[in-house]
Amino acid sequence: MLWERIKSRLERLPSGQQAVARFLLTRPREAAFLTAAQLGEQVGVSESTVIRFAVSLGFPGFPELRNALQEALRDQLSALERLQLYQTMGEGTNLVQSVLRQDLQRGLSSLASLDDGPIEALAQALCEAPSVYLIGLRSARALVAYFGTYLSWFLPEVHSLEGDLFQEQAVSARRGSLFVGISFPRYTRQTVECLAFAHDQGLLTAAITDSHSSPLAEGADYVVTVPSSHISYIDSFVIPLGLLNALLLRVTDRLGPLASERLQRLEEVWAQAKIYQETVRRD
Template sequence: MNDDGKDLIKTIQRSYPRLSKGQKLIAEFITKNYDKAAFMTASKLGSKVGVSESTVVRFANALGYDGYPKLQRELQELIKTKLTTVQRLEMSKDYTNEGAALKKVLKADMDNIRATIEEIDYEVFQKVINCIFNAKRIYIIGLRSSTALAEYLGFYLNLILDNVRVVTSGVSDVFEQLLRVGKDDLVIGISFPRYSSTTLDALLYTKEQGALVVGITDSQVSPIASIADYTLTARSNMASFVDSLVAPLSLINALVVAVGMREKDEISSTFNKLESIWEKHHIYNNKNKP
């Protein structure tokens, strides 16, 4: 089966003539309401169109998927880049009250972390750690909602290493900040749906300059994955107008810890010095300190 969710609707259209009557009802509903179908269970989808759950499973098989969850995953990939914020807001109607929103969002975040654990490529993770230590300079770029992730990664890597720079969308243009990037440098690009075109353009530029590119994104079919030399994925599925960045942040935490453990003796000295500075200048509230 194809890996690109954008081809799913075409697949359904090509398969339509040979589908059963019940399967055609499912096909018609998904084609018109893929944004809603993406977050329906097989049972709920069957109930919505008036067919059995087993008919929904057979429909997925007829399209070439090994079960309904695989079809549902590709539907979710499809909506990531197609839905506007307004459309995603419409999808939030299931959050009928504050209690429902709390439970659904926390459960979705838990599911994203579980999926990330199952799908992470540990060999690639190790290679990325090696790239961090081998780089002359490290540039980190993440714009829009990924800005928080880029700043967080930059903050902690800067405490461990002395060659890290976070590329921002502030006064200085993104490309001006990347002006001196070269073949000995590492660029870490962070991008989650809806993907920032500026981030992608910046990574293409750094690639042209010979820099090594690491992508942190949501899937191997993300546009950033086609640019990156190494791609680390973390799930960010959320049936709402906000992005779920819990799994991506957890992945970044793992990166920082792995880097820190390799430099354990060095950072121990660094943090001892920092603790003295923080205490001297009252950076943290120590009123309850014994």
């Protein structure tokens, strides 16, 4: 990690570069938006000293070090800081390609670290629970709506919770019910508190979040991790949606023939209610 790399070399650096290193360690958010010249001015060293510091850490130059710093900070930045970062980086000539490429590249880089084991365990817990309660607030509410919609096709009791009524629903939940919290940086405090409350009530809990160091993962019986992304001030959930799709497929696999029976019945109901608009081919 960047911070460990800086700390491990700190004492071996010349005094000017040590000053740059300490600035990055103590004021990383400010450093993430500075050029080499601006950083040198803040620290009281020359621009070339800043560049030599970046090279000493193994970077081709300062822009690459700043990119690494921005990536390390990205999950901690405020919405305004993310917008400012995005504006300084630019999006290139094709905005759509730039946005999609960022998510795809992060998704591909995370493939090696993804593990099917936690997904399999959570899928089994979802199928066995008498009731499933989903909690995710602010931008993560969209993930709860998506996940809950498809779960409700197959499981008898799926509830999407509002934060202000969470305690009442947790207290009245049946024994063995599973509470699933979904949150990514910046984590919503209420989601973390709600899942912790359910755990304290002796209920089963699961966290779908970005890492085991996430506050949502503390005390959860099941933890499924997947990286999220940020595009300017926007929380991008392309990769978490892919994980939810995999989890949904594992649920239907475990239900076996029952899943097919449910879908057949739903198709009959949808057809009778004319839920979906039929398309007419125009030759």
